[in-house]
Amino acid sequence: MVDIHGEYKDSQLFHQARIDRRSADALSGLAAGMTADGSVNQKEAEFLQDWIAKNLVHLEDPVVNLLYRRLSDMLSDGVLDAEESAELLEMLHSFAGVSASKPKASDNPFTPSNLLPLDDPAPKLEWSGHLYIFTGMMAFGPRKDCEEVVINRGGAIAPSISKKLNYLVVGQIGNDQWLHSTYGTKIKKAVELRASGIPIAIISEKHWQASVFGIA
Template sequence: MDLHQEFEKSRFFNSARMDRRAADALSGLAAGIVSDGVVTLDEAKFLQSWLDANLVHLDDPVINLLYQRLGLMLQDGALDDDEAADLLSILRKFGGLELAKANAKPTFAASNDLPLCSPAPALEWSGRVFVFTGTMAFGPRKECQKLVEERGGLIGGGVNKKTHYLVIGSVGNEQWRHSSYGLKIMRAVELREAGVPIAIVSEGSWQQAMFGL
């Protein structure tokens, strides 16, 4: 699932095709939720209900993606730390939109200066420890972790000397060093420079290894 292309094609960014008030309301709502740097379970439930009542009828790919992600995150009635971090990253993008500018273009590009291993290594699964950071365009982080575990891989809670792969979600921020997931990346770089055989890979490389795309 390519979130970047979905944003570009979305009616959400075309003021001539949609209710500007609804778009402004969502941007304002998102900005309010992320203003304190955290997303709570009650806020996620409220957002889900608000989308259901106000925007889900638009049949818009971006709105649908956000709505579907919320549904998956909340299906167990809880919002864990990873899900909250993913939702925070997504909502920050909505909250940062400049919809009042007719020619404004969304700036949802994957980081172009990430310290990825080059060339990208061949990924192995059995007994290898994977850590995910950032927002995965493929889907919720739990689903990505489940796919790794089904292939014999292990999921690490943080970056350390036992980590084999740090996978960076493709829905990134060009200023990754100041983002909520920059600390994991910097820790991985420190370990790699100290001689620890940890590989920093993009979501694209992970998907290619996973699905042969």
Template sequence: MDLHSEFENSKFFHRARIDRRAADALVGLAAGLTADGVITTSEAQFLQNWLRTNVAHLEDPVINLLYSRLSHMLQDQVLDADESFELLSILHSFAGLSLDAPKQATSGFVAPNDLPFNAPVPDLEWAGKMFVFTGVMAYGPRKECEALIEARGALIGSGVSKKVHYLVVGSIGNEQWRHSTYGTKIMRAVELREAGVPIAIVGEDHWQRGLFG
């Protein structure tokens, strides 16, 4: 406990500087963990412990999302293949964020802007239609999002191709989407769409309206 505000007045221990160093360190840690393209259970547990120790106090919605999703994945102490892929996607997106300083939570999550969504937005059909998700979904883990539409007869694609009908972009992401990992799926979908392939790029908000009205 800093009874005399010694840490707060110190140029080395000032809270704002500590927060920035912690956030910057997390970006570097995310980049390091994703470098080999695989997240193991032990790596996920290490990250969970690191988050709990170093950045649990930060009022940043993306960091809080990362921690809550990670905790959910590790409830059984095992990171399965689907969870590993989703965590890899989240960390890739997070590593692309530019954190000049931790941001206080205000109106919630920041959605990617300047995205090439179809305009006008298409009506969503489910039965027999193939969906691919990219980015981080505000609704919940990707497996839960996939299960919702599989129950309606939809198919889940492993990547963007001519067989895909809809690419759904998660609403939590990096404004610099072109430089992020999930941007490659979007650019591929744009290329296919411009070549005449009937693939639609839609945001999570439209996807949720299609499901829940």
């Protein structure tokens, strides 16, 4: 709900910040509900785009704005194809704090963390012959674009988290979300392997981008 014409701005019963917070919470609930069956169809995507436009697009929230922008890009040709549907599903899982293996919000108890398990200090990145994998929402752009950057520099994309992986890159936009929800399964697996002595580096997208653009 948005007070478009400012009719209630002086009313004690109308508090825009409270309504915005409720709308953001509602968006998280919508995301969890839409992904519960393990897929997102075109009608659901169109509904979500319209809902955000009416309720939250005015907010200066990077996560909400990125989600809306990606939705608009996906639906710009009038068709949500299979690849876009899969990307949107993962984005909504991340936003709602649920996982593909446990798509119901009730299966994902709220366990806030204080810090991301990033390597500190962040390592110097190597490209040729090294395996990368991405998780979360990337500020750089769609995940396929991030993967293309790695491949063009001689690296490769790992199919999953394993002992062969060199770098797990955590999306910059997703960082704030990780702090308020359970870690994703990729991060959990990488942390377990790293703790067992496997030299997997968990890095932020910010560090990855700095290396891509030669400023790290």
